[in-house]
Amino acid sequence: MANVTKRPRSTAPADAERAPAARLRAAARPLALDRVARNYGLVGAWIAIAVVFALLEPATFGTMDNAQTILGSQSVVLFLALGLMVALKVGDFDVSTAFVMAASAVILAKLNVEHGWPIVAAIAVALAMAVVVGLLNALLVVYLGVNSFIVTLGTGTVLLGASQWLTSSQTISGVSQSLVDWTIGNRLLGISVQFWYGVALCLLLAFVLGRTIVGRRVAFVGGSHTVARLSGLNVRRIRTGTFVVAALLSALAGVIYVGSQGGIDPSSGQNMLLPTFAAAFLGATAVTPGRFNTWGTFIAVYFLVTGITGLQLVGAQSYVQNVFYGAALVVAVTLSRLLVGRSASETDPSGAS
Numbered sequence: 001m002a003n004v005t006k007r008p009r010s011t012a013p014a015d016a017e018r019a020p021a022a023r024l025r026a027a028a029r030p031l032a033l034d035r036v037a038r039n040y041g042l043v044g045a046w047i048a049i050a051v052v053f054a055l056l057e058p059a060t061f062g063t064m065d066n067a068q069t070i071l072g073s074q075s076v077v078l079f080l081a082l083g084l085m086v087a088l089k090v091g092d093f094d095v096s097t098a099f100v101m102a103a104s105a106v107i108l109a110k111l112n113v114e115h116g117w118p119i120v121a122a123i124a125v126a127l128a129m130a131v132v133v134g135l136l137n138a139l140l141v142v143y144l145g146v147n148s149f150i151v152t153l154g155t156g157t158v159l160l161g162a163s164q165w166l167t168s169s170q171t172i173s174g175v176s177q178s179l180v181d182w183t184i185g186n187r188l189l190g191i192s193v194q195f196w197y198g199v200a201l202c203l204l205l206a207f208v209l210g211r212t213i214v215g216r217r218v219a220f221v222g223g224s225h226t227v228a229r230l231s232g233l234n235v236r237r238i239r240t241g242t243f244v245v246a247a248l249l250s251a252l253a254g255v256i257y258v259g260s261q262g263g264i265d266p267s268s269g270q271n272m273l274l275p276t277f278a279a280a281f282l283g284a285t286a287v288t289p290g291r292f293n294t295w296g297t298f299i300a301v302y303f304l305v306t307g308i309t310g311l312q313l314v315g316a317q318s319y320v321q322n323v324f325y326g327a328a329l330v331v332a333v334t335l336s337r338l339l340v341g342r343s344a345s346e347t348d349p350s351g352a353s
Contacts, residue, residue, distance in 0.1 A: 072192030183259025
């Protein structure tokens, strides 16, 4: 009987099937790294500048006390930036946020210190004022069609003048000790409790904007007012809501400001405006690049204060703070623009817009 030589079974089809999968995995690795770099590059920059300043000034910057101070000192800016971020998500500017903060703080302090109102009642009036301002902004912008930047700049300037008039441009101090205790008097894990208020707000906003129908509608309106309206969404109501939320968060920032300072300087809103915008726009370059988002804003706030604190401790002049915030704002707006364009190109490979 003739010997039959068995030929080895061909593995070509299996190899042919595995090869494309291997190539896809190899191609996906650099894409994944690129995505991580884009989403969390600001975190890396934050860590890098912290390390640099810690090496330059180990006795001052590189201490646990300094880290706790940095984390516990930015709740006012964080609340303001998050309020602005909510308005920006639907395509509206709200320049009045910092001035709502100052005005609410003036009302709270004046009622509590000069008129003897209970602190809770004074806070309620301050928040009610903020709601009125938010509704006024919405009426002029959403229903009458006036440019949001112009309207909110105008209302903010009015609030600044009103705050200076109510206080005769003088600082009010001596606010209720209970508010001070609930702002800076208590600590959790060694950090002022006001920091944890900011974390709680971030968790709430991240859930609402990212996990609920309200958040999806806000994002849809932000994509295009016209498309959202044609899709059946009540665009006016959504935009009005964001103006009110922005004003309310600004008023809460005012409450925290009064508690942390024990009083109020009526001109403080002017100093908060640039950091607020810088943080909101810089936040749009992190976590979900090209989009205003909660955790990106959180990271941006503490990135900026880390840089400012480090510069101050190495002996930089006071004007460097404005230079740093201004440069950060310009860079953030530019990067956001580039990232939006890049995302559009990736979505449409033809490059058509």
